[in-house]
Every structure is written in C-alpha cells, then in structure tokens.
Amino acid sequence: MKDGGRLAAAIDVLSDIETRRRPVQEALKDWGASHRFAGSGDRVAIGNLVFDALRHKLSSAWKMGDESARALVLATYVLDWERGLDALDSALAEDRHAPQPLTDDERQRLAGPSLEGAPDWVRADVPEALWQEFSAAFGGDAIAEGQALASRAPIDLRVNRLKADRDKVLKRLSHINAEAAPISPIGVRIAPTTGGGRSPHVQAEEGFQKGWFELQDEGSQIAALLARVQPGQQVLDYCAGGGGKTLALAGEMDNRGQVYAYDADRLRLAPIYDRLKRAGARNVQVRDPKTGGLDDLEGRMDLVFTDAPCSGTGVWRRRPDSKWRLTSNAIAGRRQEQRDVLDAAARYVRDGGMLVYVTCSLLPGENGRQVTDFLDRNADFEAVSLKPVWDDVLGADAPQPRFDENGFATLSPARTNTDGFFVGALRRRTA
Ligand SMILES: C[S@@+](CC[C@H](N)C(=O)[O-])C[C@H]1O[C@@H](n2cnc3c(N)ncnc32)[C@H](O)[C@@H]1O
Structure with a gap:
C-alpha cells in the first residue's frame, strides 16, 4: 500500500472507533481481517496513525x-509525523484509494497550525472534565505533563x-538497540519508534522465552523496587x-521467603502461572x-503490596483511547474500590510491617488523598517517606519524582520519563 x-484506512478505523466506541485493537484487527492484501508494514503504519491521532x-x-x-489523521501525518504538506499532496494524488484532496481550509490550517486561544486542557490533550484535578496535581507543569502523556512510550523491560543480569540482556538485545534504563537498575529500554516505524517484537526473543526479562514499564519496576x-x-x-508486580517482587527475593499472589478476580490471575514458571520464581x-x-495470613505479613484498581490516567501514552472514554462515574467507582482494597489489605500487615499502595493514576483523589484518608481511619499506621529509599535504591543522582509532604512519590512521563505511578508507603506501628 502507498x-x-x-x-x-486509518480514517476508516478511527471513524469506526469513534462512532461505535470500539476498542482500538479490535477495530484494527477487524480492518486487517477484511483487507488481507495489506502487508504487515501497512498494518503497523495504520495502527501508528490511529494511536497518534x-x-x-x-x-x-x-x-x-x-x-x-x-x-x-491528516494533522497526525503532516504535523506529528512531520511529513509536511507536499508529501501529503503527493500521497493524496498518487493513489486511487487515497482520501479526497485537501480543501482550501484544510491546507491553510495545516500550513500554519495554531493553538492560539486554546484552553490549557486542549494544549495538554487532557479531557476537560479531568483538567481541574489533573492541573491541581501538577500546577505550572500540568500542560507539559499532559503533552508528555500524549507522546509515544518506549518499550521497557525488567x-x-x-535468571540473568542486565549486561547479559543488553548484549543479547543489542541488535534492537536496547539500552540501560535511566533509573531502574534492572531496567532495559528500547526507544519509541517514530512515524510508521515498527517496534521490535521482544516476546519473540530467546531471552524472553528463557525468562531473562519481562515487559514492564520502568515506573512499574520502580514501584516494586x-x-x-x-x-x-x-x-x-x-x-x-496478571502478576507484573508479583514477578518484580519475587525477582528481588532470590527464591527465599514467600509471596502470596491474590486477586479478587480469578480470571485476571490466569496468566500468572505460566509467567512464574518462565521466570523461575x-x-x-x-x-x-x-x-x-487469606485468613491464615492475617497480621503476619512483612509487606502487603496493593497495586490498586485505578483510572489508568498514568498510562495514557500506551492506551490513548482510554483517555477519551474515562467517565466521572468510572473514577468514582475506582475510588470506592481503592478504599475497600486498602481497608481489606491492611488486616494482613504484621506489627511493624509495611503496607505499600500503588496506582497508575495521576489524580490526587486516587493517590495521596486516598492514603491520607486511610491514615485518618487507621491510627495504628504511619506514613514512611520514600525519599531516602529512592536515593538508596535508585541513587540520589537519578531523576526525582514529585514527593509530597508525606514522602509519597508520583512518577510521571515529564518528570521521570516513565508511565505515571503513585507510590505511598505506610508502616503499622508496633504495639
Ligand atoms: C492495577 S490491577 C493489578 C495489576 C497487577 N498488579 C500487575 O502488576 O500486573 C488491579 C487489580 O486489582 C484487582 N482488584 C480489584 N478490587 C479488588 C479487591 N477488592 N481485592 C483484591 N483485588 C482487587 C483487580 O481485579 C485487578 O486485577
């Protein structure tokens, strides 16, 4: 295809997603099934256009x-992909399957694109309904954070x-330009592609099959560390x-001690069995x-890790369609679940043990506020600052997240070049 x-094709798929409110991957798959002549390079380019749009x-x-x-889609091609107007004119002229030629208005706008007069949430590409809370979290950096969340994410591996060390993995993956991740000592990063470029299929690598590494965003690795x-x-x-954090926690334990992996939804747990086997955990x-x-675990755990259900606002780089689907009802539902999860999980922490609360959200109501509300309900827990832990585990020279007054950490694309994550640590006071 030209x-x-x-x-x-990208316009068709995007219309399908918008009018029928379909998940992106499903709409792309259907398009592929009904256009079997399209090569894999075409499918990648079409997918990239849709996701970037x-x-x-x-x-x-x-x-x-x-x-x-x-x-x-036209704005994505000319502006985000920096192909320019001449390339677009040629693309529209050279192919009988191409969209209609540009109108005068489209040409003018693409030639001198302007955000003049645009409100902040438009500049940030954040839904208007979330802007108040989003901007309260980031103040003067809110537009930059929104823009960073609208960029492509790298492929991160843990x-x-x-089974392995980072040098071994870097050597094996040098052919796909893998590099040491900037913060996580066990992270490996492959830079995002541009335009219609294809990302390497890391799961096809021998090292993945052997359990030397897992796909995991650097922010998620750091939350576990x-x-x-x-x-x-x-x-x-x-x-x-599915066990992402379980595997990361087990990876630090040298197969000594015990990790109990629990989830209220047994279907979500299903992939964990194969992953544990591959990892040798x-x-x-x-x-x-x-x-x-879990009754037998009550009051016995050194650490209870709660990677709570959330709005997923921190992972918009990887799931841009979810950004436009989020409703205030859904967020309210997540907040109730977070409260329930914290209250239920706390029972298992021993005296002096730790409760770590994590979300991949950037909204304060799901993060710091949720944890301080928990502290108000539970006088036997106290906040533990993560700042010294960060410096110790990741290095004082590493890029720093935002720490709030309790020492809870918020990682974000603009600040730490990771997905957005919140991590709060609490200790159960000894009697
Ligand atoms: C963010 S996801 C977990 C991701 C996982 N830790 C990983 O790293 O791959 C949140 C999980 O919380 C589970 N969940 C929701 N409410 C729960 C509850 N009350 N008790 C236990 N798990 C719950 C959901 O089923 C979902 O799998």
Whole structure:
C-alpha cells in the first residue's frame, strides 16, 4: 500500500472507533481481517496513525477546526509525523484509494497550525472534565505533563535477577538497540519508534522465552523496587492481577521467603502461572479467591503490596483511547474500590510491617488523598517517606519524582520519563 491508502484506512478505523466506541485493537484487527492484501508494514503504519491521532485528539481538532477522523489523521501525518504538506499532496494524488484532496481550509490550517486561544486542557490533550484535578496535581507543569502523556512510550523491560543480569540482556538485545534504563537498575529500554516505524517484537526473543526479562514499564519496576522487599520475607501481593508486580517482587527475593499472589478476580490471575514458571520464581503461592482464602495470613505479613484498581490516567501514552472514554462515574467507582482494597489489605500487615499502595493514576483523589484518608481511619499506621529509599535504591543522582509532604512519590512521563505511578508507603506501628 502507498501512504494514500494507509491514510484512508486509518480514517476508516478511527471513524469506526469513534462512532461505535470500539476498542482500538479490535477495530484494527477487524480492518486487517477484511483487507488481507495489506502487508504487515501497512498494518503497523495504520495502527501508528490511529494511536497518534488519538494521543493528540483535542489539540489536532483545535488546529484543524474540525474533530472528524479525517482531520485528525491528516494533522497526525503532516504535523506529528512531520511529513509536511507536499508529501501529503503527493500521497493524496498518487493513489486511487487515497482520501479526497485537501480543501482550501484544510491546507491553510495545516500550513500554519495554531493553538492560539486554546484552553490549557486542549494544549495538554487532557479531557476537560479531568483538567481541574489533573492541573491541581501538577500546577505550572500540568500542560507539559499532559503533552508528555500524549507522546509515544518506549518499550521497557525488567531484567529477572533470578535468571540473568542486565549486561547479559543488553548484549543479547543489542541488535534492537536496547539500552540501560535511566533509573531502574534492572531496567532495559528500547526507544519509541517514530512515524510508521515498527517496534521490535521482544516476546519473540530467546531471552524472553528463557525468562531473562519481562515487559514492564520502568515506573512499574520502580514501584516494586520502592517496596524494598528482602529475601526471606512474607509478602502478600493483594491485587496481583496478571502478576507484573508479583514477578518484580519475587525477582528481588532470590527464591527465599514467600509471596502470596491474590486477586479478587480469578480470571485476571490466569496468566500468572505460566509467567512464574518462565521466570523461575519458586517462592510464589497463588491464592485463587474461589478456593484459597487469606485468613491464615492475617497480621503476619512483612509487606502487603496493593497495586490498586485505578483510572489508568498514568498510562495514557500506551492506551490513548482510554483517555477519551474515562467517565466521572468510572473514577468514582475506582475510588470506592481503592478504599475497600486498602481497608481489606491492611488486616494482613504484621506489627511493624509495611503496607505499600500503588496506582497508575495521576489524580490526587486516587493517590495521596486516598492514603491520607486511610491514615485518618487507621491510627495504628504511619506514613514512611520514600525519599531516602529512592536515593538508596535508585541513587540520589537519578531523576526525582514529585514527593509530597508525606514522602509519597508520583512518577510521571515529564518528570521521570516513565508511565505515571503513585507510590505511598505506610508502616503499622508496633504495639
Ligand atoms: C492495577 S490491577 C493489578 C495489576 C497487577 N498488579 C500487575 O502488576 O500486573 C488491579 C487489580 O486489582 C484487582 N482488584 C480489584 N478490587 C479488588 C479487591 N477488592 N481485592 C483484591 N483485588 C482487587 C483487580 O481485579 C485487578 O486485577
């Protein structure tokens, strides 16, 4: 396919997503199934156009004076991909499957794109309904944070210390330009592609199959490292889901001690079994909510890790469609779940043990406020500053997250070049 056909396809897929409110991957898959002649390079380019158009939906619509799928895709090609107007004219002219030629208005807007007069949330590409809370979190940096959340994310890998070290993984992945991640001592990073570029398929690498590394954003790795788990400890991962954090915690324990992986939704736990096997993590016991309760763990855990359900505002780089779907009802629902999770998880912490609360949200109501409300309800817990832990585990010279007055940490794309994560640490006071 030529660029004209790819542009037309991206417009079709984006219209499908917008009009039928379909998940991006599903709409792309359907398009692929009904256009079998398209090569894999075409599919990648079309997918990239759609994802990038969603990332910059508000600012592109403002520049174009039009929020149609056509306007968003053309703006992505000319402005975000920096192909320019001449390339677009050729693409539209050379292919009979291409979209209609540019109108005078479109040409004018693409030639001199302007955000003049645009409100801050449009400049930041953050939904208007969330702007008040989002900007309260970041003050003068809010627009820069929104823009960083609208960029492409790198591929981050976590080296599994049970089976490999970072040098070994870097050597094996040098052909895909893997580099040491800037903050996590066990992180490996592959820079994001640009334009229609294809990301390497790291799961096809021998090192992945052998369990030397896992796909995991650097922010997620850091959240687990800040819990500072030690070999020999008793650990409960209370919202284990598919096991991303469980594996990261187990990777620090040298197969000594015990990790209990629990989730209220047994279907979410399903992938954990294969992942644990591949990683060689032998000290993890999965507790299925249907068959294995947690009563025997009450008051016994050195660390309870709660990677709570959240709005996912911190991972908009990777799931730009979720940004435009978020409703205030959904966020209110997550907040209630977070409160329930904290109250339930706290029961398992021993005297002097730690409760670590994590979200991939950047909204204060799901983060610091949730934890301080918990502290108000539970006088037997106290906040523990993560600042000294950060300096000790990651180095005082490493880029710093935002620390609030309790020493809770907020990582973000603009600040730490990671996904957005909140980490708060609490200790149960000794009697
Ligand atoms: C952010 S996800 C966990 C991701 C996972 N830790 C990882 O790193 O791959 C949040 C999880 O919390 C679970 N959850 C929600 N409410 C819960 C509850 N009351 N008790 C336990 N788990 C709960 C959800 O099923 C979901 O899998």
